[in-house]
Amino acid sequence: MINESALLESKTLRDGVLERTDVLDRVKALSLLPDGVHVTTAMVATYFEVTVDALRALVQDHRTELENSGYHVLAGSRLSDFKSLSGIQSRSRSLALFSRRAVLNVAMLLRDSEVARQVRVYLLDMEYLARAQPVDNSVHTDTVSLDDRIDQRITHILGKTVVPMFNALIETSGEHRKELIALRAGVQRIERRLHQHHTRLQRLEGVRDDRPAVGVMAAMDAMNGRTFEHHIAKLLRRDGCTNVVVQGGHGDRGVDIIGLTPNGRRLVVQCKRFAPYLNITSPDMQRFVGAAKVLHGAEVALFVATCPFTSEALNIAAETGITVVHRGLLEQWSAGEPLKILE
The missing domain is CATH 3.40.1350.10 (Trna Endonuclease; Chain: A, domain 1)
Known part of the structure; x- marks a missing residue:
């Protein structure tokens, strides 16, 4: 599975998941302006718990990418029209606006924010689950349940059969003892990873009591x-x-x-x-x-x-x-x- 830090480095990866804006509200509710579409720079900074200056620096470094995902700046008549339609009261001569896709894009670029990191982790977890699911949605539940049972069965076999077998071989072998110990360590690593994977799936598919209700x-x-x-x-x-x-x-x-x-x-x-x-x-x-x-x-x-x-x-x-x-x-x-x- 791709590490969340990969999104910081790969624009291709970021572009591939920009439509998953639902992840934002799963991590933390994102408030929108009265138009129901946009948020301001200050609102995005509040969401990610960073300063406005830090967010503006990020926009400066990645402006083209963010504009492609929905970031834009209003001025002149466009700003006046937007204020009248949305009810925003501002004396500023320009107003930077982010779409939800642009906010998600920020989450995949912002290094020094725990909220952004959580968005990246959750985003990749959901992508992993989506790609692991079969195309036929009619058998989705049964297949995921079957995969889950297979994972648990493999973990059980590794822990209760294969590892003890290596233990016995190591005790009776002299010439290949080091190689067997290394192989046993590798099997144990696989066992731990399968167990961690199973735990993560349960966490994602279960009720998340540690997150506030969406909206x-x-x-x-x-x-x-x-x-x-x-x-x-x-x-x-x-x-x-x-x-x-x-x-x-x-x-x-x-x-x-x-x-x-x-x-x-x-x-x-x-x-x-x-x-x-x-x-x-x-x-x-x-x-x-x-x-x-x-x-x-x-x-x-x-x-x-x-x-x-x-x-x-x-x-x-x-x-x-x-x-x-x-x-x-x-x-x-x-x-x-x-x-x-x-x-």
């Missing part, structure tokens, strides 16, 4: 502010919070949700459904600190946002005891992982 963040990005607040309230109730009240809007005194944690502590929550390329800034955090601690006397204060937080905002949160629920943590929480602060 979790995309669904939240499509919500309006009020719907998002009720979604967070639902998560709080799911995790055992009581007396949960959504009070966002005029007269909310700086918080959107109040309630009690499962062990009875006073809880307040601020919800911000911002575009993923925006940030929660220091002034945003300072306002919430005042509302949560002074006006509401909160024992547990959550600042929940669909976008990143600036480093200064994170520092203020850490100093004042505010729990930050950033985009990545929100994705995990929405997919079923409870917040530890609520336990």
Whole structure:
């Protein structure tokens, strides 16, 4: 099987799998602009958890390839038309856009991103499975099951029959002892690889509990502010919070949700459904600190946002005891992982 690093070196390999954009959401939900087709440079950087500068450097090095897979820059009337159709508000004179194919192309070029590496590994795993399957889809399930049983049978024979046979030969042989030991080591390597292959197939074909459900963040990005607040309230109730009240809007005194944690502590929550390329800034955090601690006397204060937080905002949160629920943590929480602060 091809190693994932091969995609970094071979454009031919990359071109051959560019249509497998579904892999992106299998690894991590990719949020799109309101047009449902494109993402911006900042959104791609957020997805891969790298800086915008790192992504721009990658585009500069591989611009032609990325343009062939759907990357393009809008300016002038084309940009104005796109803004009016998509509802994007930007004062920039140009806007770089990536299609899903271009984002997948980035994943196959970006070296210093764990998310990109996971995409490459998963992509090659799925390609391997697809090529190992017979053309006739009507016998797909039976054939894969048969192949799986054959792999297990071969592994069993190697481990229980062939290796013990080599052990016996080695004990009684003098002249060819070194050669037999080398052959036994080779058989044991094959046995281990077959076992690893079987484990990988089970992992890919089974339910992946370690990945958030596909489309979790995309669904939240499509919500309006009020719907998002009720979604967070639902998560709080799911995790055992009581007396949960959504009070966002005029007269909310700086918080959107109040309630009690499962062990009875006073809880307040601020919800911000911002575009993923925006940030929660220091002034945003300072306002919430005042509302949560002074006006509401909160024992547990959550600042929940669909976008990143600036480093200064994170520092203020850490100093004042505010729990930050950033985009990545929100994705995990929405997919079923409870917040530890609520336990």
